[in-house]
Amino acid sequence: MGTDKIKDIFENIDQEEVVVLTEKLIEIESHKESVQRESAVAYYIQSFFRSHDIEAWTEEIYPNRPNIYAKVGKSDKSYKRIILNGHIDTVPAYTMENAFQPKRKENDLYGRGAVDMKGAIAAMMVAMVTLKxxxxxxxxxVIFAGVIDEEERAEGARHIADSGNLTADIAIIGEPTELKIMPAHKGMEWTEVAFHGKSSHGSTPNAGINAVYHASEFIRIMQENLLPELERREHPVLGKPTLNLGKIIGGSDPNVVPDKCFLQFDRRWLPGESTESMIEEFNNLVRIQKKTNPSIEVSVRRMSETTGYHPPLDTPFDHWGVKALEKGVRTLFGRDPEVVMFPGWSDGAQLANGGIPSVVCGPGRLEDAHSGKEKINMNELYQAAVLYTYFALDITGRGKNESGK
Structure with missing residues (x-):
């Protein structure tokens, strides 16, 4: 791509347009506590695209919860097709004051969803309009895919993967990476281990069976057996799997022997592991515990009602799409691109599971997401729109069999 064409991209994109659009998206609540869920923001995005003569349509995944799609370019199967993907849901306000009233301060834009990820959505929308x-x-x-439910079960992206209604040669996921290129991340799985005992008055503890004691014994067995095993596993890019005991639920009052106790774990897993193998690891801990306490009542289950299925993403670092993004960062911004693993989770794993290679690359810092002071750098928003436009122009001009390096 020539110098003049690169200069044109910078001149054809207005930073203020990207920021104003981000502000509008922030104002439209799209979280699990809002009555409209994602529908209001999806229909706004659809209207925005249609006002710019871009074909756009919605697909209802659940009642009042549609994915929103748009496309520009030609459906010529001899050339490459890309997806610009982002999730249109956010977390609720939580501790953030005036979360849905966007505010500019110095070089940053504050508001719920600014960085996770309505800023990236806006940058992708402006890139689509620029191309048109x-x-x-x-x-x-170039296809825009705004999906529901990433903050919970990721059913929006999973629908794309399972249905096969959208196909592409590469997908860019706009999660916040500070425009670093992140082709891989661990999977996420939540598991609950439930212990059942017998309640009695706290003054007669021997008359009951204390489920909390059984749970504490299980924790010790887990620390002595499973954690060392996880330390011995390592992926060349993603490193080691992790296990975190994040929540303990048990007991009703200090003077009552607790008859139930629940341990809830967050497991970050690697390619080569599976939901079945992780459940079996917990079941093995139960078997160890029952050797000394055979009468214990305990059950293990996936918390799939909360998390659905969150596999890992493992796009090779030398994939042509990664190389094309590296080229874009180097050409546009004059810096060496960083290619590293993504520390969180993204819908890219669902798309990759459905046969669409995916790479995470978006504006903003992950540590600002979900926080009481969520923000995004406005210049980085502009740079994201420029990068997405450059990438689309570079890739869609290539034949199906071109490597893209």
């Missing part, structure tokens, strides 16, 4: 306005002769196709 100034580059109408794209040989390939």
């Amino acid at each position: 306005r100034y580059y109408p002769n794209l040989a390939g196709e």
Whole structure:
């Protein structure tokens, strides 16, 4: 791509347009506590695209919860197709004051969803409009996919993967990476271990069976057996799997022997592991515990009602899509691109599971997401729109068999 064309991209994108659009998206609540869920923001995005003569449509995944899609370019199967993906849901306000009233302060824009991830959504929308306005002769196709439910069960992206209704050669996921390129991350799984005892008055503890005691014994067995085993496993990119005991529920009052106790774990897992193998690891701990206490009542289950299925993402670092993003960062911003693992989880894993190679690359810092002071750097928003536009122009002009390096 020539110097003049690169200069045109910078000139054809207005930073203020990206920021104003982000502000509008922040104002439209789209979290689990809002009556409209994701529908209001999805229909706003659809209206925005149609006002710019871009084909856009929705697909209801659950009642009042639609995915929103748009496309520009030509459906020529001899050229590459890309997906620009982001989730249109956010977490609720929680401790953030005036969370849905966006505020500019110095170089940052504050508001719930600013960084996770309505900022990236806005940058992708502006990239789509830029392509439609100034580059109408794209040989390939660019699809925008705004999906529901990433903050919970990731059913929006999973639907795309399972249905096969959208296909592409590469997907860019706009989770916050400070525009670093992140082709891989661990999977996420939540597991609950439930202990059942017998209640009695606290003054007669021997008349009951203390479920909390059984749970504490299980924790010790877990620390002595499973944690060392996880330390011995390592992926060349993703490192070691992790296990965190994040929540303990047990007991009703100090003067009552607790008859129930629940341990809830967060497990970050690697390619080669599976939900079945992780459940079996917990069951093995139960077997160890029952050797000394065979009468213990305990059950293990996946918390799939909360998390659904969250596999790992493992796109090779030398994939042509990664190399094309590296080229874009180097060409546009004059810096060496960083290619590292993503510390969180993304819908890219669902898309990759459905046969669409995916890479995480978006504006903002992950540590600002979900926080009481969620924010995004406004210049980085602009840079994201420029990078997505450059990447689309670069990739869609390539034939299906071109490596893209």
